[in-house]
Amino acid sequence: MSNTTMPIELPAQEKPAVFTAQRLVRFSDCDPAGMVFYPQYFVMLNGLIEDWFTQALRVNYATLLGPRSIGLPMASLQCDFKKPSRMGESITFHLRLLRQGNRSLTLSLRCNGTLAPQTLRWSAEFVIVTTSLASGLSISIPQDIAHGIARWRTLSEEST
Amino acid sequence: MSNTTMPIELPAQEKPAVFTAQRLVRFSDCDPAGMVFYPQYFVMLNGLIEDWFTQALRVNYATLLGPRSIGLPMASLQCDFKKPSRMGESITFHLRLLRQGNRSLTLSLRCNGTLAPQTLRWSAEFVIVTTSLASGLSISIPQDIAHGIARWRTLSEEST
Amino acid sequence: MSNTTMPIELPAQEKPAVFTAQRLVRFSDCDPAGMVFYPQYFVMLNGLIEDWFTQALRVNYATLLGPRSIGLPMASLQCDFKKPSRMGESITFHLRLLRQGNRSLTLSLRCNGTLAPQTLRWSAEFVIVTTSLASGLSISIPQDIAHGIARWRTLSEEST
Amino acid sequence: MSNTTMPIELPAQEKPAVFTAQRLVRFSDCDPAGMVFYPQYFVMLNGLIEDWFTQALRVNYATLLGPRSIGLPMASLQCDFKKPSRMGESITFHLRLLRQGNRSLTLSLRCNGTLAPQTLRWSAEFVIVTTSLASGLSISIPQDIAHGIARWRTLSEEST
Numbered sequence: 001m002s003n004t005t006m007p008i009e010l011p012a013q014e015k016p017a018v019f020t021a022q023r024l025v026r027f028s029d030c031d032p033a034g035m036v037f038y039p040q041y042f043v044m045l046n047g048l049i050e051d052w053f054t055q056a057l058r059v060n061y062a063t064l065l066g067p068r069s070i071g072l073p074m075a076s077l078q079c080d081f082k083k084p085s086r087m088g089e090s091i092t093f094h095l096r097l098l099r100q101g102n103r104s105l106t107l108s109l110r111c112n113g114t115l116a117p118q119t120l121r122w123s124a125e126f127v128i129v130t131t132s133l134a135s136g137l138s139i140s141i142p143q144d145i146a147h148g149i150a151r152w153r154t155l156s157e158e159s160t
Numbered sequence: 161m162s163n164t165t166m167p168i169e170l171p172a173q174e175k176p177a178v179f180t181a182q183r184l185v186r187f188s189d190c191d192p193a194g195m196v197f198y199p200q201y202f203v204m205l206n207g208l209i210e211d212w213f214t215q216a217l218r219v220n221y222a223t224l225l226g227p228r229s230i231g232l233p234m235a236s237l238q239c240d241f242k243k244p245s246r247m248g249e250s251i252t253f254h255l256r257l258l259r260q261g262n263r264s265l266t267l268s269l270r271c272n273g274t275l276a277p278q279t280l281r282w283s284a285e286f287v288i289v290t291t292s293l294a295s296g297l298s299i300s301i302p303q304d305i306a307h308g309i310a311r312w313r314t315l316s317e318e319s320t
Numbered sequence: 321m322s323n324t325t326m327p328i329e330l331p332a333q334e335k336p337a338v339f340t341a342q343r344l345v346r347f348s349d350c351d352p353a354g355m356v357f358y359p360q361y362f363v364m365l366n367g368l369i370e371d372w373f374t375q376a377l378r379v380n381y382a383t384l385l386g387p388r389s390i391g392l393p394m395a396s397l398q399c400d401f402k403k404p405s406r407m408g409e410s411i412t413f414h415l416r417l418l419r420q421g422n423r424s425l426t427l428s429l430r431c432n433g434t435l436a437p438q439t440l441r442w443s444a445e446f447v448i449v450t451t452s453l454a455s456g457l458s459i460s461i462p463q464d465i466a467h468g469i470a471r472w473r474t475l476s477e478e479s480t
Numbered sequence: 481m482s483n484t485t486m487p488i489e490l491p492a493q494e495k496p497a498v499f500t501a502q503r504l505v506r507f508s509d510c511d512p513a514g515m516v517f518y519p520q521y522f523v524m525l526n527g528l529i530e531d532w533f534t535q536a537l538r539v540n541y542a543t544l545l546g547p548r549s550i551g552l553p554m555a556s557l558q559c560d561f562k563k564p565s566r567m568g569e570s571i572t573f574h575l576r577l578l579r580q581g582n583r584s585l586t587l588s589l590r591c592n593g594t595l596a597p598q599t600l601r602w603s604a605e606f607v608i609v610t611t612s613l614a615s616g617l618s619i620s621i622p623q624d625i626a627h628g629i630a631r632w633r634t635l636s637e638e639s640t
Contacts, residue, residue, distance in 0.1 A: 026210060027225060027351060028203045028359070032407055032545060033613050034226060034352040038554050039522035043188045046519070050186060062248020065187060065512060066194060074518050078558045084616070087352055088222020133513050136564070191507060192385060192514040192567055193453050198394050199366070199508070202359035225352060234358050238398045244456070247512055293353050296404070346530060347545060348523045354546060363508045370506060382568020385507060386514060408542020 017156035019052045019095040022114055025085050035084035041122060045109060048093050049128070057148030070142065071131040075104065079124040090114035091121060100149060103138040104129045177316035179212045179255040182274055185245050195244035201282060205269060208253050209288070217308030230302065231291040235264065239284040250274035251281060260309060263298040264289045337476035339372045339415040342434055345405050355404035361442060365429060368413050369448070377468030390462065391451040395424065399444040410434035411441060420469060423458040424449045497636035499532045499575040502594055505565050515564035521602060525589060528573050529608070537628030550622065551611040555584065559604040570594035571601060580629060583618040584609045 023044055031037040049072070053061040064070050085091050092114045099106035109124040132139050183204055191197040209232070213221040224230050245251050252274045259266035269284040290301050343364055351357040369392070373381040384390050405411050412434045419426035429444040452459050503524055511517040529552070533541040544550050565571050572594045579586035589604040610621050 025222075026207050027221070028206050028357065030352045031347060032350045032352065032354040033551055035553075037348065037526075038557075039348070039519040039526070042519035042522065046188050046517075047186050060248065061187070062185075062246075066247055071513055073515075073564070074561055076558075076560045077518075078556075080556045081554055084553070086222075087226055088220065187511060188517065188519070190512045192510045192512065193391055194512040195393075197366075197508065198397075199359040199362035202362065206357075206359070231353055233355075233404070234401050236398075236400045237358075238396075240396045241394055244393070345542075346527050347541070348526050366508050367506050380568065381507070382505075382566075386567055406542075407546055408540065 016096055017153045019048070019056050019152075020092060021048055021051060022090055022092050023047075025087055025089045025091060027087055030087045033084075035086055036121075038081060038122075041111070044093070045124070048095055048109070049107075052095055053145075053148075056152045057145060058151075059142075059144050059148045065133075068142075069133040070139070071133045072128045073131060075127045075129045077124060077126040079122055081122045082120045085111075085113070085121050092118070097149065097153075098125070100141070100146075102140055105141070176256055177313045179208070179216050179312075180252060181208055181211060182250055182252050183207075185247055185249045185251060187247055190247045193244075195246055196281075198241060198282075201271070204253070205284070208255055208269070209267075212255055213305075213308075216312045217305060218311075219302075219304050219308050225293075228302075229293040230299070231293045232288045233291060235287040235289045237284060237286040239282055241282045242280045245271075245273070245281050252278070257309065257313075258285070260301070260306075262300055265301070336416055337473045339368070339376050339472075340412060341368055341371060342410055342412050343367075345407055345409045345411060347407055350407045353404075354406055356406075356441075358401060358442075361431070364413070365444070368415055368429070369427075372415055373465075373468075376472045377465060378471075379462075379464050379468045385453075388462075389453040390459070391453045392448045393451060395447045395449045397444060397446040399442055401442045402440045405431075405433070405441050412438070417469065417473075418445070420461070420466075422460055425461070496576055497633045499528070499536050499632075500572060501528055501531060502570055502572050503527075505567055505569045505571060507567055510567045513564075514566055516566075516601075518561060518602075521591070524573070525604070528575055528589070529587075532575055533625075533628075536632045537625060538631075539622075539624050539628045545613075548622075549613040550619070551613045552608045553611060555607045555609045557604060557606040559602055561602045562600045565591075565593070565601050572598070577629065577633075578605070580621070580626075582620055585621070 025036055029036050029040045029044075050061040053059045053064065065072070090113070091111055094110045094112075096108045097105060098108055104127050106125070106127050109122075109126070111121045111123070112118045113121065129138050130141050130145070131137060185196055189196050189200045189204075210221040213219045213224065225232070250273070251271055254270045254272075256268045257265060258268055264287050266285070266287050269282075269286070271281045271283070272278045273281065289298050290305070291297060292299050345356055349356050349360045349364075370381040373379050373384065385392070410433070411431055414430045414432075416428045417425060418428055424447050426445070426447050429442075429446070431441045431443070432438045433441065449458050450461050450465070451457060505516055509516050509520045509524075530541040533539045533544065545552070570593070571591055574590045574592075576588045577585060578588055584607050586605070586607050589602075589606070591601045591603070592598045593601065609618050610625070611617060612619050
């Protein structure tokens with residue numbers, strides 16, 4: 001199989017598909033300053049990606065990383081932390097797919113307060129790669145993931 | 161104020177009040193064996209207690225530990241781990257109040273698989289103490305918590 | 321192979337073997353009250369058991385749980401939390417082997433402040449079981465672990 | 481006090497100061513794939529910054545974030561993850577100061593395997609800001625931190 005990367009530049013959408021979830025900031029997320037300890041934001045982000053796969057793409061994340069031995073490691077990550085989030089607050093995550101490569105997905109995240117004025121807490125842009133957990137090498141995006149993405153984008157367009 | 165402890169032996173209930181919650185076992189909960197790493201069970205348990213306070217007792221947990229500076233530290237803990245829980249499973253937590261002291265609550269936890277046959281994963285009995293975060297000393301259980309517990313137990317009795 | 325359990329009651333030692341380690345309480349260990357969040361104590365305890373295996377018993381923990389697919393899950397646990405530990409403190413862990421079963425080890429832990437007056441922070445007694453990660457079933461304690469324990473106890477007796 | 485930012489462009493050094501530390505990859509750092517779960521890398525990075533402050537700059541990190549109520553939040557972060565790190569490996573962190581602003585520090589991190597061939601695992605560039613935990617606003621870098629940095633850079637130059 002060819003190794004050549006021919007990334008799919010996602011066609012512009014008026015309202016690009018977004019996967020949204022809310023989360024309570026818990027005691028266990030917070031540091032001695034009473035704010036979310038930022039590594040915990042990445043634990044939340046991993047949960048968001050899990051739910052995006054299982055709920056939106058209809059590809060079971062636990063089966064993917066378990067029996068199917070397909071990994072989704074973070075390859076690169078760029079974040080800005082704007083305002084702290086505090087214990088007891090609800091925060092909302094917005095996940096968008098920016099670019100679909102042959103072996104990788106580029107996504108963006110915005111996390112803001114759930115309540116008005118919904119201040120931005122942090123934002124990120126990152127790349128995850130599909131890999132074989134056996135070989136540790138990158139693999140083409142599995143078909144069910146590609147189909148799941150296509151369906152999710154279509155459904156999202158229709159619902160706007 | 162008297163320091164004497166006069167624990168309330170909770171009157172026997174035919175169906176004692178129980179606070180129940182479900183939780184997906186996530187990738188981030190699991191160890192290299194693909195099972196929940198047990199310290200993570202205690203992070204889940206802390207979240208369950210948070211939700212019991214805020215949802216069932218109607219005492220805002222974040223306000224309690226934040227502005228009100230009242231702590232709820234674990235004083236003692238006894239657990240048995242029976243079966244592992246794996247990534248992607250749903251597990252259910254059942255929290256019961258066993259004994260209400262002047263300055264402490266004794267609770268039990270049962271955690272089982274959500275789906276039949278609902279195998280027991282782990283169980284615990286533990287004591288949490290109400291403390292002043294300023295002094296570090298134990299304090300009497302605040303009135304709103306005591307009222308919240310009484311209301312929760314009554315509502316729970318009526319609903320059976 | 322017989323399944324019968326004939327636990328080795330460890331012969332009384334005047335000064336029973338103890339594995340000791342120190343640890344700085346870090347920002348990431350602490351909760352919004354500035355104290356160690358107790359689930360983090362169990363992460364520390366797991367690290368202590370790792371070091372006891374690798375350094376004292378000379379059985380490589382990572383090889384055991386990785387290539388050798390032998391698990392060491394916690395089966396039961398009893399703890400008392402006496403005093404909080406705060407960010408920046410050094411705390412000391414003392415691990416003792418209380419009982420060596422055919423398929424399990426019963427251990428005790430004492431954790432105190434490193435500096436005088438070395439106040440007790442928490443103590444625990446717990447049972448870990450040797451298991452096959454493939455089958456999930458308990459297995460006899462592997463010979464190298466049994467030998468490692470015997471050598472560690474002898475060396476420890478000689479050094480007193 | 482003036483709010484104007486006049487960043488100190490650090491003078492070029494032939495061998496810029498570097499703070500180095502090693503760390504065992506523990507069971508508790510790893511995910512179901514047996515590799516470091518990347519949020520845990522940021523917990524390690526926070527520990528590295530703690531040790532850089534306390535050991536290299538001689539500014540007690542716990543006192544800074546505790547009694548002195550000065551925060552050091554992450555403001556922005558850019559990382560590349562190159563190779564996984566596995567349970568039982570030793571990894572080495574190299575921290576370098578790239579730029580000293582009036583209210584922020586820009587640092588770089590390289591993390592590689594400790595043993596030859598010391599493959600790069602991940603690298604990062606990030607900005608931390610000095611803040612007042614009371615007001616949540618940025619503050620000028622405290623003098624003892626500025627002095628600590630100057631001394632560390634000088635000592636490091638002399639030792640080359």
